[in-house]
Amino acid sequence: MSSVDDSFGCEIDSEFSATIRLDPRIYSKEAILKACYWSSNIAYIHIPEAPDERLVVRIELKQKVPSLENPKALTIGEFVPEFCNSLLDFELRRQVEAETASIRQLILAKAFSESGVLEDEPVGTVVDPVEEGAPGSLVQIIKADLNN
Amino acid sequence: MPRIFHPLEAYSNSAAEYRLLPFRFLRLDNEAELLVNEVGEFVVSPKGTAQALVRKQLIPGSDTYLTLRAKQFITDDSSSPLLDLLATKYRTKHSFIEGFTKLHIFVVTLRCDHSCHYCQVSRQTMDKNTYDMGLDTAEKSVEMMMKSPAQHLTLELQGGEPLLAFDVIRHIVPLAKRRATGLGKALDIVVTTNLANATDDMLYYLRDENIKVSTSLDGPAFIHNANRPRPGNNSYELTIQNIERARKILGVGKVAALMTTTQLSLQHPIEIIDEYVRRGFHSIFLRPISPYGFAVKTKKKTGYQIDDFLKFYRTGLAHIIRINQDGYNLAEVYAKIVLTKIMTPYGTGFVDLQSPAGAGINVLVYNYDGDVYATDEARMLAEMGDQTFRLGNVNTHSHKDIFTGEPFLSLVSASCNQSLSGCSDCAFQLFCGSDPVFNHATQGDMVGHRPPSDFCRRHMQVMKHLFGMISERDPELMRIFFAWIRNSSLREICEGAPS
Numbered sequence: 001m002s003s004v005d006d007s008f009g010c011e012i013d014s015e016f017s018a019t020i021r022l023d024p025r026i027y028s029k030e031a032i033l034k035a036c037y038w039s040s041n042i043a044y045i046h047i048p049e050a051p052d053e054r055l056v057v058r059i060e061l062k063q064k065v066p067s068l069e070n071p072k073a074l075t076i077g078e079f080v081p082e083f084c085n086s087l088l089d090f091e092l093r094r095q096v097e098a099e100t101a102s103i104r105q106l107i108l109a110k111a112f113s114e115s116g117v118l119e120d121e122p123v124g125t126v127v128d129p130v131e132e133g134a135p136g137s138l139v140q141i142i143k144a145d146l147n148n
Numbered sequence: 149m150p151r152i153f154h155p156l157e158a159y160s161n162s163a164a165e166y167r168l169l170p171f172r173f174l175r176l177d178n179e180a181e182l183l184v185n186e187v188g189e190f191v192v193s194p195k196g197t198a199q200a201l202v203r204k205q206l207i208p209g210s211d212t213y214l215t216l217r218a219k220q221f222i223t224d225d226s227s228s229p230l231l232d233l234l235a236t237k238y239r240t241k242h243s244f245i246e247g248f249t250k251l252h253i254f255v256v257t258l259r260c261d262h263s264c265h266y267c268q269v270s271r272q273t274m275d276k277n278t279y280d281m282g283l284d285t286a287e288k289s290v291e292m293m294m295k296s297p298a299q300h301l302t303l304e305l306q307g308g309e310p311l312l313a314f315d316v317i318r319h320i321v322p323l324a325k326r327r328a329t330g331l332g333k334a335l336d337i338v339v340t341t342n343l344a345n346a347t348d349d350m351l352y353y354l355r356d357e358n359i360k361v362s363t364s365l366d367g368p369a370f371i372h373n374a375n376r377p378r379p380g381n382n383s384y385e386l387t388i389q390n391i392e393r394a395r396k397i398l399g400v401g402k403v404a405a406l407m408t409t410t411q412l413s414l415q416h417p418i419e420i421i422d423e424y425v426r427r428g429f430h431s432i433f434l435r436p437i438s439p440y441g442f443a444v445k446t447k448k449k450t451g452y453q454i455d456d457f458l459k460f461y462r463t464g465l466a467h468i469i470r471i472n473q474d475g476y477n478l479a480e481v482y483a484k485i486v487l488t489k490i491m492t493p494y495g496t497g498f499v500d501l502q503s504p505a506g507a508g509i510n511v512l513v514y515n516y517d518g519d520v521y522a523t524d525e526a527r528m529l530a531e532m533g534d535q536t537f538r539l540g541n542v543n544t545h546s547h548k549d550i551f552t553g554e555p556f557l558s559l560v561s562a563s564c565n566q567s568l569s570g571c572s573d574c575a576f577q578l579f580c581g582s583d584p585v586f587n588h589a590t591q592g593d594m595v596g597h598r599p600p601s602d603f604c605r606r607h608m609q610v611m612k613h614l615f616g617m618i619s620e621r622d623p624e625l626m627r628i629f630f631a632w633i634r635n636s637s638l639r640e641i642c643e644g645a646p647s
Binding site (some may be wrong): 034037038039040041042085088089090092093095096097099100103104106107108110111112 | 167168169170171172173174175186187198199202231232234235236238239242569570573597598599600
């Protein structure tokens with residue numbers, strides 16, 4: 001059984017499988033992989049090498065018969081539209097992340113920098129070395145006092 | 149010829165010129181989306197808002213635009229990104245990290261007189277004295293506890309049944325108090341006990357030492373006794389009798405109860421909640437059973453699909469809200485924890501829902517034999533033969549050894565949900581947490597695979613449910629939620645509300 005569903009750019013290969021062809025100018029690889037990750041619980045996902053510019057995603061649903069745990073199995077016709085929604089969402093998230101990554105890092109750096117977590121103590125001392133070496137200097141007096 | 153002015157719209161910016169600030173989103177249902185920014189400000193908006201926002205299609209001056217700008221999802225020429233404010237909010241949300249390990253659990257004995265089939269403690273029978281914590285080990289555990297930089301510590305005495313090793317408790321308590329006072333630290337002490345062996349002398353001791361009691365009440369008699377068999381099959385009757393006795397001696401506010409949910413419990417949420425009301429409790433924690441200890445071996449009695457638990461939870465929560473509306477203060481603890489994270493600027497000290505995970509960072513477990521574990525659950529895994537999360541032993545390891553050793557460092561590397569697959573994009577990230585121990589126990593991997601994760605599913609579904617309730621904007625419901633968050637009564641919240 002094979003039918004082409006133009007509205008989603010996919011071919012329904014069987015009752016439990018489909019092939020979706022995606023334009024990489026619209027969907028980034030990152031968004032596709034993340035959408036596949038979230039579907040990996042209910043479907044086997046394969047991304048084969050494609051001869052043309054499009055990215056191909058082959059989907060096969062894991063559950064083919066009703067079970068006690070899941071009496072109403074998802075159909076491929078129900079899965080594909082949700083998968084495509086997921087693709088759109090992850091592409092949007094990628095755009096947000098790209099636009100806001102640097103400001104996010106700045107927020108986190110500022111959040112922890114004031115607590116001293118990210119700051120190392122400066123090496124050495126801030127005492128004037130000439131003053132420190134001079135006999136009878138205030139630094140010498142304080143040091144002697146601390147040692148006693 | 150008279151001049152004709154152009155309409156007002158002709159003078160506004162034709163395109164929205166704003167910059168995005170970091171945020172995440174997800175679809176709540178077919179109609180609504182949830183947008184949450186990096187510091188926990190959130191908006192429940194119609195479907196398509198996130199897309200319009202990212203594509204710069206928001207109309208300047210519209211309610212949506214103004215709300216998102218006020219809540220720091222966007223910034224434009226008329227507003228500053230206020231990075232210092234965002235940084236402060238972020239740090240406030242994560243302030244639970246400050247001070248490091250605050251909760252220290254001492255397993256003073258593995259002996260117990262009950263045979264609960266969901267027991268996560270893998271208790272030993274009464275006559276095995278080798279399972280009590282030695283006094284020398286107890287002293288070294290107290291010293292390890294005091295090495296924590298936290299200024300406010302909580303010492304939780306657990307078991308088995310800790311009152312069976314009361315001599316060990318009497319050794320630990322004054323020592324811990326003396327050391328804490330000497331270091332200028334505050335110390336709270338709580339004992340988790342079934343109270344079956346609590347004599348009046350023990351209760352007076354707990355009162356005099358200001359020790360709180362946390363006991364177990366699984367519901368009415370038919371549920372409690374079925375869950376917690378003991379010789380005489382009278383666990384419920386004993387528990388009720390002893391709760392009353394403890395309340396009389398310690399005070400009502402010093403005795404709390406926790407329930408454990410089993411397959412039998414799942415069918416009776418209303419009866420369980422009504423039992424808590426009947427017994428005068430003002431909080432109940434509807435929590436699922438953990439996959440550790442004897443609970444794994446008795447999975448047929450205790451195991452259930454997470455969806456069954458979620459149905460139980462929703463029914464229970466609705467009933468609890470009705471009880472509050474009828475005038476009785478009763479908080480659901482899990483909802484309270486999540487609502488505190490959603491509706492206040494703060495995080496919480498609940499170690500099971502934190503990022504970085506509470507394991508080790510906020511909680512440490514000292515076993516009767518001196519072994520130190522990252523969490524209670526890590527210790528339960530060890531009783532099942534899995535020592536992955538054994539951080540060391542108080543008799544052979546220093547505080548530094550524990551926290552720089554390979555087990556702890558491996559755990560921490562999987563502790564931040566900001567960098568976990570699935571979690572890094574999730575809108576609930578700031579309100580949720582990570583649990584490497586749970587991932588390891590259920591999936592064999594500390595990082596975990598999010599789609600089949602019960603941890604993920606449970607928290608995500610409960611949070612979706614709570615956000616759905618918040619978005620209804622029911623003033624009475626919001627007052628109930630705020631009463632829970634503030635540990636106040638509904639009457640106090642209403643009296644404080646502006647007219």
